[in-house]
Amino acid sequence: MKAEGLINRACCFASPSTQSVPVVRRPAPGFHMTKRFIGVVAWVFLGALGLAAQGEQIFKGKICWVPGERAAVLGESQAAAQCTDARAKRGAKYVLSNPESKTVYQLNGHQKPKVLAGNDVVVIGTLDRATGTIDVADMFRALPPKVTRAKTAYIDCDACPRGMAAAWLAAFQELTDWGRFDITPDPRKADLIFLFSANPYLGDYVTRDGPDKRPVSVDITYMDVVDPNTGESFWDDSRQWGALFVARATKDLIEEFREELKIEERATVGAELSRSRRDSSAPLSH
Amino acid sequence: MRIFLVLLFVTATSAAAFCAPGGVLKGATKIQVDPTVIEHPEKVKDAVYAQLVRYDLRAAVRDALFEEGESPLRAHIVLDEFTPEGKAKRWANFGSGRNISTVEGRLVIQDASGKELASVKIHLHGSVASNPEDGNNTQGRQPTSDFERCLLEEIERLK
Numbered sequence: 395m396k397a398e399g400l401i402n403r404a405c406c407f408a409s410p411s412t413q414s415v416p417v418v419r420r421p422a423p424g425f426h427m428t429k430r431f432i433g434v435v436a437w438v439f440l441g442a443l444g445l446a447a448q449g450e451q452i453f454k455g456k457i458c459w460v461p462g463e464r465a466a467v468l469g470e471s472q473a474a475a476q477c478t479d480a481r482a483k484r485g486a487k488y489v490l491s492n493p494e495s496k497t498v499y500q501l502n503g504h505q506k507p508k509v510l511a512g513n514d515v516v517v518i519g520t521l522d523r524a525t526g527t528i529d530v531a532d533m534f535r536a537l538p539p540k541v542t543r544a545k546t547a548y549i550d551c552d553a554c555p556r557g558m559a560a561a562w563l564a565a566f567q568e569l570t571d572w573g574r575f576d577i578t579p580d581p582r583k584a585d586l587i588f589l590f591s592a593n594p595y596l597g598d599y600v601t602r603d604g605p606d607k608r609p610v611s612v613d614i615t616y617m618d619v620v621d622p623n624t625g626e627s628f629w630d631d632s633r634q635w636g637a638l639f640v641a642r643a644t645k646d647l648i649e650e651f652r653e654e655l656k657i658e659e660r661a662t663v664g665a666e667l668s669r670s671r672r673d674s675s676a677p678l679s680h
Numbered sequence: 681m682r683i684f685l686v687l688l689f690v691t692a693t694s695a696a697a698f699c700a701p702g703g704v705l706k707g708a709t710k711i712q713v714d715p716t717v718i719e720h721p722e723k724v725k726d727a728v729y730a731q732l733v734r735y736d737l738r739a740a741v742r743d744a745l746f747e748e749g750e751s752p753l754r755a756h757i758v759l760d761e762f763t764p765e766g767k768a769k770r771w772a773n774f775g776s777g778r779n780i781s782t783v784e785g786r787l788v789i790q791d792a793s794g795k796e797l798a799s800v801k802i803h804l805h806g807s808v809a810s811n812p813e814d815g816n817n818t819q820g821r822q823p824t825s826d827f828e829r830c831l832l833e834e835i836e837r838l839k
Contacts, residue, residue: 551810563732563779563809570731577731579739580748 452661453499453517453528454536455492457510490517490528500527510535516658537658540621541628544585547575548622553591553606557637561590561615564641568648586628587620590644594632600625612636615643619651629654704789704798705838710747713738714756717788723761732808733757733783733827740831744839752792757802760784781808783827787834800834 488507490499499521501507514536519528547569551562565588569577578584589595592610595618596602613636619629629651633643705711716730724730737757741748761784782805789798806826 549810559779566732566735566809567728570728577735579735580742 449520450518450531451521452657453490453492453519453521454514454661455490455497455499455517456514457488457501457507457512458491459486459488459507459511490515498526500525501530501533502527503529503531507533516654516661518657534654535629537655538628541586541619541655542659542662545576546578546584547586547588548578548581548584549588549590550581551590553593553608553610555592555610556612557640558590558592558610558612558615560641561644564644565590565648568645572648572652574652581622584622587618587622588648589616589618589620591616591618595620595627595630597625597627612640615640615647617644617647617651703839705746705753705835708746708751708753710749710751710753711741712751712754713741713748714754717756717758719758719760723763723784724759725762729762729764729781729808730759733759733762733785736808736825736828737787737831739824739828740835743828743832744835746835754790754792756788756790758786758788760786762808779807779809780805781827783808787831789838798838800838802830802834804830806830 488501488511490501491497501517501519503519510533515533516536517528517530518532519530521528549562549565549569551559551565554561566577569575569588575586581587587599589599591606592612592614593606593608594616599620600623614632614634616632617630618627620627631647631650633639633646635643713734716734718724718730734757737755738748741755761782763782765780783802785802787798787800787802788796790796804827808825808827810824
């Protein structure tokens with residue numbers, strides 16, 4: 395499910411003690427008179443949908459595991475201890491642990507925890523406070539601060555022959571429309587590299603000498619957001635849309651990255667707000 | 681005699697229109713690349729083209745071994761026309777990986793006061809976006825579009 399869709403229909407009330415952020419529905423700008431009636435009908439319909447999805451929130455933390463029999467009784471120290479070992483034992487249950495906000499939640503209804511075990515993640519879901527369980531709607535790897543702080547970007551199309559060549563221009567158009575990054579022609583001045591390829595990225599952006607020599611079949615469009623200093627991939631995804639829809643796949647991948655970055659930033663701002671609220675309510679020591 | 685005068689006039693006007701005084705960029709180390717000016721918005725259908733030609737100018741400045749940044753010496757493109765390849769032609773070229781466009785404009789160099797030091801006419805029918813046939817080297821970047829190459833040549837001439 396698209397994260398943006400979730401945001402639009404979500405409605406929640408986060409307590410300051412959790413590292414979660416209430417998702418706010420924003421009205422679209424430029425609402426004309428002629429569209430007002432349709433808008434009202436849509437609002438009523440979406441409102442009903444929103445009620446169904448009431449309580450959806452954004453949570454940040456680390457995916458850890460606890461042994462199955464102990465899953466019901468969670469202590470923060472228990473969960474934190476398991477975070478160091480990414481290999482879960484049979485029957486283990488995955489939890490979302492956030493030592494900063496001192497919260498540990500069980501996760502329900504999603505297959506990804508195993509893949510993301512040991513990673514910092516952003517979870518969108520509904521929290522059942524009675525059982526301390528999040529019914530997960532979507533989950534993805536959290537983006538490091540290097541990404542959220544980035545100001546300049548370089549677009550590279552690696553292994554981009556034939557139809558794949560459309561990726562560069564599509565990426566340029568999409569990133570220019572977004573307007574968040576200054577697209578620089580100098581990779582050494584870039585904070586991030588947007589790397590497109592018809593082959594999966596091997597993590598060798600910095601170390602490889604020369605072009606990608608692997609054979610290319612233009613079928614899958616891969617996108618990686620790469621650290622220009624280390625070659626580490628901060629974010630990656632792909633679309634198997636064939637050679638005819640490379641441009642569309644490229645734009646869709648950037649759109650997905652953009653949505654995840656937006657959610658990440660909302661979660662971060664929410665966490666900072668709740669932290670400052672906690673700090674301001676604490677008694678001053680003299 | 682009349683023919684000679686006509687020929688002299690044509691040569692002089694074309695030289696004035698297509699050439700620029702060399703040495704304008706002599707001794708310069710840093711150039712500021714200003715936003716593209718669109719003189720005829722009806723001939724440049726998408727604002728992204730203005731960004732694209734500015735990107736190529738920044739790349740050409742870099743390729744010519746100038747530093748890009750705040751400087752009294754400023755460069756920008758005046759874009760008169762940008763016509764991307766039609767859909768039918770793009771389909772016909774499918775598989776080549778090239779996006780061909782027709783670009784008409786000028787490369788303008790100004791000083792800090794805005795005085796025009798050079799104006800070079802640019803006419804190009806070729807690729808404006810990155811050309812994958814030339815690139816793909818993560819360790820060093822080469823000029824990757826025909827427009828960038830054209831701008832690089834003009835900048836070298838102004839040195």
